[in-house]
Amino acid sequence: MKRKFMMLSLLISGPQQPSNDIDVYLAPLIEDLQTLWDVGVEAYDAYKKEFFNLPAVLLWTINDFPAYGNLAGCTVKGYYACPYCGEDMPKCRLKHSKKNAYIGHRRWLPHDHPFRTQKQPFNNKHEREPPPNPLNSEAIFRKVESIENKWGKVKDKKRKKRGEKKDDDDDRVWWKKKSIFFKLEYWKYLLIRHQLDVMHIEKNICESIYGTLLNIPGKTKDGIKSRWDLKVLKIRQKLAPDVKENNRTFxxxxxxxxxxxxxxxxxxxxxxxxxxxxxSSNIQNLVLMKDLKLQGLKSHDCHVLMQQLLPTALRSILPDHVKYAIIRLCFFFNSLCATVVDVTKLDQMEEDIALTLCLLEKCFPPSFFDIMIHLTIHLVNEVRLCGPVYLRWMYPFERNMKGLKAYVRNRNNPEGCIAESYIAEEALEFCAEYVSNMRTIGLPPGHVETSSIDKPLPGGKFEHVDHSLIHQAHLYVLQNTEEVQPFIRFVNV
Structure with a gap:
């Protein structure tokens, strides 16, 4: 998806984000979407050379997880952080870490799986519950239909002065408002309305893994608080903190x-x-050998690290069961982000990710399992309903926003700079369609440099290979080629 085919339909001024009040800004856009559905627009068919009425429908939205809650109207933190599981979400409150841990993925395993009867490696309980049933669109609409939206941010002090109390109703805890998208007639019938962004999920999980392994301050999920939580939960007692006589904790x-x-x-x-x-970026510049940590990784760097480099770097370290669980997670993201998806293997992928999360629960502390880890259990279902991931993740939009930020020349009025530059670019793009031999705006040329073709990578060396080694390599390729296998005869000497 290139910049040429993206449209900047809404620009919300800052400096603070509107959060749940974003529906106020989306009202004009919703009116246009209603017109496209009810009336349609007149379009021209260049092949038939005639005009026709073109209706349009909004399939879904794609955004990061905090914006997911603002658009959908559901909470994305606390006890009901998962928009699919809702009230039936597996959760555990950590006393010392003062946050929720979303463990209990044994519910997605088959009923006869041996992990369901194991107590000590997990939460000291047998797991007999089935996986939660996600609500469909119409059930969600019935839950939010009676909610009256209140715009504006009211602080707790002002609420106390007015004598108002927080509503503790369960539906209002899970659903904060009725989304403005429900004004669209077809919205409550869609199977998927808001997409989980694989890009941000993969980035956050990758940071949690290498931050915990390298014990990077601020990114590690292990610490003294998480160890005290293990003692409270009565699991892995050997990892409990040991307080010495000099008040030092080991x-x-x-x-x-x-x-x-x-x-x-x-x-x-x-x-x-x-x-x-x-x-990708130059990975060498992101590794600090002095401090033994990684720094400055972007989303795509985490994507490459998670799917390609991390399994290679972990081969000679870590115990086998820990290494096996992490590499399984890397292979899952590699299969999930494939350009070609085999529909017959999606059920197996769901079973694999459930087992992988259970293996991770046996290795890492509960504080490791934030909401990003849990959301991986629902990614396969979105692939089943919406198609391959690479067609609906945030990479092209983040790349486009980088171009929009480059339009800012006056930092006192960034919105005006973006609006003026965007209108000028659209005008130039329209004129470029009628000028021959002119590069179209928004479609970058290929990145292949003809000057560097037939040259090795930096640091490459030329080596002379004798004929015997060439014959050995040729024989190895033939013996490991599937098409040649029927013609190979093995003779026992």
């Missing part, structure tokens, strides 16, 4: 704890990786 090493030598080996692998131009 944290026993866990199965995912890396020594300094292992951290150095992990960083050296990433430091030595060289990738082609345009594949």
């Amino acid at each position: 944290l026993p090493p866990a199965c995912y704890t890396l020594t300094k030598e292992e951290k150095k080996r992990f960083c050296e692998v990433l430091k030595s990786i060289k990738v082609p131009v345009g594949y």
Whole structure:
């Protein structure tokens, strides 16, 4: 999806985000969408050379998870953070970490799976509950139909002065408002209304993994509070903090704890990786060997690290069961983001991700399992209903917003700069359609540099290969080619 085919239909002024009040700004857009559905617009068919009426429908929205809650009207944190599970969401309140941990993914396993009867590795309970049934669109509409929207942000102090109390109704806790999108006649009949963004989910999970393994301050999910939570939950008592006589606390090493030598080996692998131009950022510049940590990774860097580089860097470190669980998660994202999706394998992917999350629960502390980890259980269902991920993730839109931010010349009036530059670009793009031999705006040229063709990667070396080694390589390729297998005869000597 290129910039040429994107339309800037709404520009909300800052400096603060509107959060739940975004419906006020979306009202003109909803009116246009209603017109496109009820009346349609007159369009021209260049093939038949005639005009026709073209109706249009809004399929879904795509945004990060906080904006998901603002548009859908549901909460994205707390006890009902998952928009699919709702009140039946598996959760656990961590006393010392003071946050919710979304564990309990054994519910998605088959009823006869041995993990359901294991107590100590999980939460000291047998799991007999089935997976929660997500509400359909019409059921959600019935829940929010009676909610009266109140615009504006009211602080708790003002609410106390007015004598108002917070509404503790369960429906109002899960659903904060009735989304303005329900004004569209067809909205309550759609199977998927708001998409979970795989880009941000993958980025947050990747940061949690390497932040915990390298024990990076601010990104690690392990610490003294998470260890005290293990003691409260009565699981993995060997990892409980040990308070010494001098009031110093010792944290026993866990199965995912890396020594300094292992951290150095992990960083050296990433430091030595060289990738082609345009594949990703220069990973070498993101590795700090002095502090043994990763810094400055963008969303696409986490995408490449999660799917390609992390399994390679973990081969020589970590115990087998921890390494196996993390690599399974990497392979899941690799299969999920494939350009071609085999529909017959989606059920198996759902079983695999449920088992992978259970394996991670046996290795990592409950504080590791935030809402991003839990949302992976619902990604396969969205692929089943909406198609491949690469057609509906945030990468092209984030890239387009980078171009819009570049329009800002006067920081006192950024909205005006963006609006003026965007209108000028649309005018130039319209004129470019009627000028021959002119590059179209919004369609970048290819990134292949003809000057660098037939040249090795930086640091490459030429080596002379003798004929015997060439014959061995040729024989190896033939023996491992599927088309040649029927013609190979094995002779027992």
